Amino acid sequence: MTPSRGRARFGVLVPFTNTNLEPDMAMMRPEGVSLHMARMGGYDADEIPDADQMHAMGATDIDAPLAMLMAVKPDVVFYGCTSATLTHGPAFDRTLAAAIKAQSGAATVTAAGALVHALRHLGVTRIGFASPYVPAINDMAIRFLGEMGVTTVQRADVEGTLDNDGQGALTPQDVAALGRRANHPEAQAIVLSCTDMRSVETISNLEAELGKPVITSNQAMMFEALCLMQMPDPLEGFGRLLSDRRGPR
Numbered sequence: 001m002t003p004s005r006g007r008a009r010f011g012v013l014v015p016f017t018n019t020n021l022e023p024d025m026a027m028m029r030p031e032g033v034s035l036h037m038a039r040m041g042g043y044d045a046d047e048i049p050d051a052d053q054m055h056a057m058g059a060t061d062i063d064a065p066l067a068m069l070m071a072v073k074p075d076v077v078f079y080g081c082t083s084a085t086l087t088h089g090p091a092f093d094r095t096l097a098a099a100i101k102a103q104s105g106a107a108t109v110t111a112a113g114a115l116v117h118a119l120r121h122l123g124v125t126r127i128g129f130a131s132p133y134v135p136a137i138n139d140m141a142i143r144f145l146g147e148m149g150v151t152t153v154q155r156a157d158v159e160g161t162l163d164n165d166g167q168g169a170l171t172p173q174d175v176a177a178l179g180r181r182a183n184h185p186e187a188q189a190i191v192l193s194c195t196d197m198r199s200v201e202t203i204s205n206l207e208a209e210l211g212k213p214v215i216t217s218n219q220a221m222m223f224e225a226l227c228l229m230q231m232p233d234p235l236e237g238f239g240r241l242l243s244d245r246r247g248p249r
Contacts, residue, residue, distance in 0.1 A: 077108050115191060118215045
């Protein structure tokens with residue numbers, strides 16, 4: 001059995017309806033890293049997670065769940081919702097990360113910021129983008145990434161409108177199909193955005209099929225956390241980002 005503690009503690013703020021972030025982190029957890037979760041709200045579980053809902057979540061006070069998480073003294077805190085800060089913009093994302101770090105004393109990773117960090121590490125400036133979000137959030141996500149120097153050359157929206165349960169219920173096969181639709185000859189990588197979408201399980205096969213890196217919200221958060229903790233050991237089975245830590249080639 002892989003040792004589950006001793007090297008670092010990762011604390012994760014999880015949207016309260018999210019069912020996939022915790023299993024993904026458990027799959028990717030390096031030897032000696034323990035995981036500690038706290039759930040956060042700020043949105044209505046029975047409403048469609050549209051731009052208004054996610055904007056409200058991003059603006060919600062997280063002092064209470066963060067204080068609960070700090071009881072375990074994590075080395076890194078993850079803000080585990082991509083769309084909550086994508087809907088506000090890069091400046092808000094940076095400010096939120098700084099506020100969490102100031103309050104907790106821990107290194108801090110946001111899901112949206114981690115996508116940018118991963119793309120920069122790989123030297124990627126042109127992407128195919130896919131998510132389970134409503135189109136208006138995809139518009140905001142593409143604008144967010146554009147402000148950070150990343151151009152979206154192809155985009156794949158889901159068919160219909162998914163509620164919170166529907167986003168989490170997409171199968172890895174559904175996600176892979178979405179990633180294929182986001183592919184384009186000019187795209188240097190595919191971005192699968194959403195911490196509650198089962199993207200991690202699709203990465204290796206989709207990279208082999210498309211011949212380019214696949215970056216997901218949860219994988220990118222783990223990668224940035226390992227960089228912050230100066231833990232260079234490669235993790236196999238979750239794409240080039242985690243298996244080849246040397247950067248662009």
